Amino acid sequence: MSELSRETLVLNMGPQHPATHGVLRLLLELEGEVILGAEAVIGYLHTGFEKEMETRTYHQNIIFPPRIEYLATFIEEQAYVLAVEKLLGIQAPKRAETIRIILAELSRIASHLVWLGTSAIDLNVSSVFMYCFRDREEILDMFEMVSGQRMMHGYFRIGGLQWDLPAGFTERVQKFLDDLPRRLDEYETLLTDNLIWRQRTEGVGLLSAEDALGYGCTGPLLRGSGVNYDVRKAFPYGGYDEYAFDVPLGEHGDSFDRYKIRLEEMRQSRRIILQAVDRLTDGPIMVDDRKVALPPRRELVRSMEAVIHQFKLVSEGIQPPAGEIYAAVESPRGEKGYYIVSDGSNRPVRVRVRAPSFNNLQALPVMIYHETIADAVVIIASIDIVLGDVDR
Amino acid sequence: MTQHLAESLAQQLADVALEQTRFRNELTLVLPRERLLAALQAARAGGFSLLIDLTAVDRSPASPRFEVVYLLTSPPAPSRIRFKVRVEEGDAVVPTATAVWPAAGWLEREVFDLFGIRFEGHPDLKRILLPDDWEGHPLRKDFPLTEEPVEFIGHTPKVPSQIIPKSPPKP
Numbered sequence: 143m144s145e146l147s148r149e150t151l152v153l154n155m156g157p158q159h160p161a162t163h164g165v166l167r168l169l170l171e172l173e174g175e176v177i178l179g180a181e182a183v184i185g186y187l188h189t190g191f192e193k194e195m196e197t198r199t200y201h202q203n204i205i206f207p208p209r210i211e212y213l214a215t216f217i218e219e220q221a222y223v224l225a226v227e228k229l230l231g232i233q234a235p236k237r238a239e240t241i242r243i244i245l246a247e248l249s250r251i252a253s254h255l256v257w258l259g260t261s262a263i264d265l266n267v268s269s270v271f272m273y274c275f276r277d278r279e280e281i282l283d284m285f286e287m288v289s290g291q292r293m294m295h296g297y298f299r300i301g302g303l304q305w306d307l308p309a310g311f312t313e314r315v316q317k318f319l320d321d322l323p324r325r326l327d328e329y330e331t332l333l334t335d336n337l338i339w340r341q342r343t344e345g346v347g348l349l350s351a352e353d354a355l356g357y358g359c360t361g362p363l364l365r366g367s368g369v370n371y372d373v374r375k376a377f378p379y380g381g382y383d384e385y386a387f388d389v390p391l392g393e394h395g396d397s398f399d400r401y402k403i404r405l406e407e408m409r410q411s412r413r414i415i416l417q418a419v420d421r422l423t424d425g426p427i428m429v430d431d432r433k434v435a436l437p438p439r440r441e442l443v444r445s446m447e448a449v450i451h452q453f454k455l456v457s458e459g460i461q462p463p464a465g466e467i468y469a470a471v472e473s474p475r476g477e478k479g480y481y482i483v484s485d486g487s488n489r490p491v492r493v494r495v496r497a498p499s500f501n502n503l504q505a506l507p508v509m510i511y512h513e514t515i516a517d518a519v520v521i522i523a524s525i526d527i528v529l530g531d532v533d534r
Numbered sequence: 535m536t537q538h539l540a541e542s543l544a545q546q547l548a549d550v551a552l553e554q555t556r557f558r559n560e561l562t563l564v565l566p567r568e569r570l571l572a573a574l575q576a577a578r579a580g581g582f583s584l585l586i587d588l589t590a591v592d593r594s595p596a597s598p599r600f601e602v603v604y605l606l607t608s609p610p611a612p613s614r615i616r617f618k619v620r621v622e623e624g625d626a627v628v629p630t631a632t633a634v635w636p637a638a639g640w641l642e643r644e645v646f647d648l649f650g651i652r653f654e655g656h657p658d659l660k661r662i663l664l665p666d667d668w669e670g671h672p673l674r675k676d677f678p679l680t681e682e683p684v685e686f687i688g689h690t691p692k693v694p695s696q697i698i699p700k701s702p703p704k705p
Contacts, residue, residue: 184662184663185661185662185663185664188663188664190650190672190679192673193672193673193677194679197679197699199698202698228558229558231558233652278560288625349683353636354585355584355609356583356633356635356636356637357635357636357637358584358585358586358641359639360584360586370609370610371584371609374607374650376612377612377614402615404635438585457698458698458701459698459701461701461703461704463704464703465557465558466557466560466562466591467560467600468560468587468605468614468616470586477586477607479586479587481587481589481605483591484705485699485703486703486705487701487702487703488700489697489700489701490700491591491593492591492673494587494589494603496586496605500640501640501641501642504636504637504639504640519674522704533663
């Protein structure tokens with residue numbers, strides 16, 4: 143081959159590009175249409191959440207997690223709240239845990255639906271995009287019913303929940319879940335049996351189990367490569383050890399496997415929610431610890447002590463013991479963890495957000511090596527990155 | 535939950551570790567900097583195949599000022615362990631772990647970007663989240679968190695969230 147034909151071209155893709163699902167910039171080294179090297183340039187959405195969290199009390203910090211990963215908001219809140227609870231050494235009451243699981247799994251379905259819709263529209267299947275967003279709207283309506291907000295809820299509290307479920311919520315969830323399998327089957331028929339979809343995803347974006355582990359990938363990306371690691375099973379949190387569900391695994395580590403896994407995860411999430419709705423019993427939704435939870439209103443008029451507790455909590459906040467903990471949950475993208483260092487005061491010394499998208503994105507150059515530009519779009523979609531999570 | 539892998543690794547590194555702490559069933563080993571790489575390799579060989587996180591903590595005004603934290607996880611036999619290395623501000627250099635886990639590449643760049651800790655032997659140590667011409671390292675405690683300065687007369691940028699002041703540590 144002559145020197146001339148080996149010449150490569152560096153193409154800039156993003157940061158404003160519809161296929162990057164946010165503000166991701168890629169520098170692609172191309173020979174013809176084949177990618178020989180890639181460098182991801184990130185940080186366009188860096189907002190310094192970790193620094194901000196050092197300057198606020200533990201309770202004030204609840205507003206940040208759903209803004210970090212804005213597609214799986216309740217799972218984010220659960221991750222942060224569980225981390226602080228672990229630091230305090232307390233456990234939320236049963237009813238609060240069950241409600242958290244229902245909302246977290248609904249978040250997972252909502253997030254996977256956004257992923258399915260956006261990856262479908264990347265390959266020009268716009269009807270699936272519309273259907274998925276219609277279903278997600280229903281979930282967001284339920285979230286609004288519970289917390290008053292479609293996103294950025296701030297509904298989970300350290301030690302429990304803000305308030306109890308509204309009347310008619312479980313019926314609405316039940317109605318949605320009853321219809322969900324039919325809808326998922328429909329989307330699967332539209333995609334799995336679609337020749338173009340299969341040709342575009344099968345064997346595209348291969349990632350070996352060894353590379354996936356080496357790059358710290360978690361979630362559907364790691365399980366697509368056949369490694370059985372789901373935080374809900376490996377390190378059960380918030381009561382997940384009492385629920386029966388399966389962890390789907392892939393064989394080839396390609397985009398098609400990741401697609402199959404996410405579809406199956408939605409069905410498994412439905413299974414978990416159905417069990418949780420069954421187990422929903424009456425009970426308190428907040429711990430009975432006056433150093434953590436505000437006293438109920440009726441106590442404030444009678445007890446001086448309750449007034450003091452209220453004043454302390456509002457003016458100073460929760461003061462966990464000095465120490466450091468790491469607590470993780472399984473987000474739709476992988477292991478989302480909070481590493482919190484406390485010095486015993488009302489503000490954390492350090493809050494580190496372990497972002498699954500950050501590590502998963504790092505494996506992108508491995509996956510798109512020797513693929514074409516058109517396939518790069520499919521592969522970026524198959525990682526399912528949220529740039530808010532990557533850049534924090 | 536018992537974590538057999540972490541316990542056996544802690545035993546193996548018992549004479550290397552400077553300190554061993556347990557808090558809320560989490561095992562942390564503080565290692566000397568010169569033994570860190572060998573310990574990470576031993577961990578990876580011992581089944582901790584996932585470098586879940588690599589980060590740093592600014593313990594200022596304590597000395598040594600920085601702690602570099604490695605969180606390792608073993609997926610098949612669920613187990614977690616945390617390694618820590620303490621470094622002084624004037625000598626904030628840690629050997630790179632990129633040869634053990636490629637995942638360390640970006641994570642170390644992030645620590646360099648936000649804390650200014652250098653990783654010796656890193657193939658491409660440059661800023662990752664902030665612009666290349668950014669001055670300072672924001673997650674250091676002496677980096678002020680203020681509003682962006684604006685040119686209005688009479689407006690002094692304030693530090694947000696001074697509503698609830700920092701309390702002294704609980705006795």
